[in-house]
Amino acid sequence: MTDHKLEIDEVSGVETTGHTWDGIQELNNPLPRWWLYIFYASIVWAIVYMVFMPAIPALPGTGMTNTLGIRGHSDRALVAEDITQLNAQRAEGSAKLLTASLSEIETDMNLQQFALAMGESAFGDNCATCHGAGGRGAKGYPMLADDVWLWDGTLGGIETTLRHGIRHYEDPDTRNNAMPAFGRDGLLTSKEIDNLVQFVLVKSGREGDAAAAGRAAPIFAQQCTSCHGADAKGNRTLGAPNLTDQDWLFGGEPRDIQQTIYNARNAHMPAWQGRLDDATIKALAVYVHSLGGGEK
Amino acid sequence: MTKVTLISSRDPDAPKPERPDSLYEKRHQIYPKLAHGKFRMVKWLVMAGTLGVYYLIPWIRWPRGDGIPDQAVLADFEGEKFYFFFLEIWPQEIYFLGGLLILAALALFLVTSLLGRVWCGYTCPQTVWTDLYIWVERAFEGDRAARMRLDKAPMSLNKALRKGGKHFVWLLIAFLTGGAFILYWHDAPTIARTFFKGDAPLTAYFFAGILTFTTYMLAGTMREQVCTYLCPWPRIQGALTDEHALNVTYRYDRGEPRAPLHKDQGFEGRGDCIDCKQCVQVCPMGIDIRDGAQLECIHCALCIDACDDIMRKVGRPTGLIAYDTDRAVSARAQGGTVKYSLLRPRTILYSILIVLISTLILWGYGAKSTYEFSVLKDRSPPFIRLSDGRVRNGYTLKLVNKSTTTQQVDITVKGLGDAEFEIIGIGTSQPGGGLTVTSEAHGVDRYRMLVTIPAGDEEDRDNLIVEIKDPDTGETIEAGAPFARGDR
DSSP: OOOOOOOTTTTTTOBBBEETTEEEEEEOOOOHHHHHHHHHHHHHHHHHHHHHHHHBBOTTTTSSSSSOOOOOOHHHHHHHHHHHHHHHHHHHHHHHHOOOOHHHHOHHHHHHEEEHHHHHHHHHHTTHHOOOOGGGBTTTBSSSSSOOSSSOOBBBHHHHHHHHHOOOOOOOTHHHHHHHEOTTSSSSOOHHHHHHHHHHHHHHHHOOOOOOOOHHHHHHHHHTTTHHHTTTTOOOOTTBBSSSOOOOOOOHEEEEHHHHHHOOOOBBOOOOTTTBBBHHHHHHHHHHHHHOOOBO | OOOOSOOOOOOOOOOOOOOOOOOOOOOOOOOOOOOSSHHHHHHHHHHHHHHHHHHHHGGGGGGOTSOOOSEEEETTTTTEEEETTTEEEGGTTTHHHHHHHHHHHHHHHHHHHHHHHHHIIIHHHHHHHHHHHHHHHHHHOOSSHHHHHHHHSSOOOEEEEEEEHHHHHHHHHHHHHHHHHHHHTSOOHHHHHHHHHOOOOHHHHHHHHHHHHIIIIIIIIITTHHIIISHHHHHHHHHHHOOTSSSSEEOHHHOOOOOOOOOOSSSSOOOOOOOOHHHSSSSSOOOOOOOOTTTOOOOOHHHHHHHHHHHHHHHOOOOOOOOHHHHHHHHTTTTTOOOSSSHHHHHHHHHHHHHHHHHHHHHHHHHSSSSEOOOOOEEEESSSEOSSSSSEEEEEEEEESSSSSHHHHEEEEESSSEEEEEEETTTEEEOOOEEEEEEEEEEEEEEEEEEEEEOOOOOOOOOOEEEOOOTTTTEEEEEEEEEOOOOO
């Protein structure tokens, strides 16, 4: 404790507060006036804000989450309003889009631009996570811009895939097939699978052990042709991929092919019907179709 | 508990350390007296003209065609275009505005080297609005002497009414100034209507508010301080003016030695200046022109009017203060004369530059293309290998048509050998062939293009060139983009 008497510091000419630590005295420099006024003004502002805007959390049991303020402001309401506005803005184009055929969409430049813009943004939000920006694809997630389609590359086909998904079992119309896990389930021996790998390599025009491939030919005819076809070119109705081209969804290295035959690969895509509205699904189909692989 | 001595035992009577004098000088209120004469008249006319231009130009209509704003002068931010009567400038042509600014600067230089600071004295918005505000002030509070008396008098109903009325009219003018400003950025009749209904964009209210505030502050309360402390131009002026420039000049060769005029005394053996200080009283900058050329002087020539008035009264020739050059004054002081010459290296240089740049702008504007065209390559995927070995790249074409007619244009690609291309919704070209697309009037069209090179194309070609051609005018524009082959 100290006895304080009014002292003026010689050097600065400022009064001291009487506080001292290790011989260092505290000077009584008041806050600048402008700072003080702004401080008071912000207190007034805070009170006004609390009256007008949602501010104070309500007590539990009152049935309210917070005070609402006399302006009735609500961020949720604003978002809802924005969405309503967006839908209203899109209403005309959406209605036209839903009934339009592919050729109508492609020749009506305004409708095409509308569909592409809407599709592009929806693709970025929902699809790009797996299929990549611009539908570039990744291992296990098909590239959408090339001309290889597992199921159907027409506008209608793409729309069906979008609506019902692939192996989305909650949806009875989902695209579905199941390649057996030949190794894991003991349908084929490891040796037979290794031979089949060589067979597929040769079929797709690459270097492989011709003797092994020859030994696998009867196994292929017995086990694989029902889906992949006698010529191994696949079957779109069943979603069976073409084994003779250079496009390998899960990798084309012998090791990848061996894994595919041993364990099978049955990838999933969710059904978007019900999660996205009809117009958005159609716009997405148009967008994917325009990426380059779309079929007539 | 210890008792601590707070202050060292230095001598309380010792002199305090000296503090520097304040660098801040309080403003002295200036009470400019009303001048009468030809320069005052010129200033009234220029004020009417410049204010008229400012307030009326946005209302002029200039039909351009369907769907295009018909306002003669408009900076259309929503439509991303700038309209100035017959000129129409798109964002990518903003350099034309740069050219106009350079022209304006050069014109200012030329006028300055010929006539001194006429910009400051007559046409600068700060001068015009300050003059208008002083006029209002005079209407409410009277001329110089009355205003000085009123300011000294204690507050009364009369004083409150006069001051209040003045500030009200000032604010009104300030609001009209800020309000007129936003007319340049929106369709004037529409924004004028929506502004008062509360439907105008927030930016309109914001800028109207800012301009109202600055007009009120700069013309009402800051006045000459803007010219002296804020404006860079008086400093630049120092580099532009020279002994040849016509400036408002006190002709000391004639005026000195100055002395008050006593009755029954002639002008023998003395100068013409009778030290009546009329030139000081009318000065809106609060300076004495007899001190010579000064940074503060805006060369408004009101002191010429005031002095001429006095010279007529005392029976001496007018023009003791007049537009004159330093060169002429010093020549006369030594008994000689010089003629004012318009043609000097400086004025000739500015004139040549002005002609040169105007020609460049006009030529550039005349030769500018009807179309602008760009080709943007898809970043993802960088390339697409098709099942038959062909390689494809996706592009977005952006085609700008600045004319007011919708036109069919031909598109061809070059640089990739036998590449074929497809435009979504238009069709697929034959190798070496082209496609025709629509370029909408006064708008931007986007097309999606896919370019595919044949399988086994090993040529070292990785640049796509797309050409558009207007078949009617033969105008062609090329744009390029890389082509990713995926093999390297």
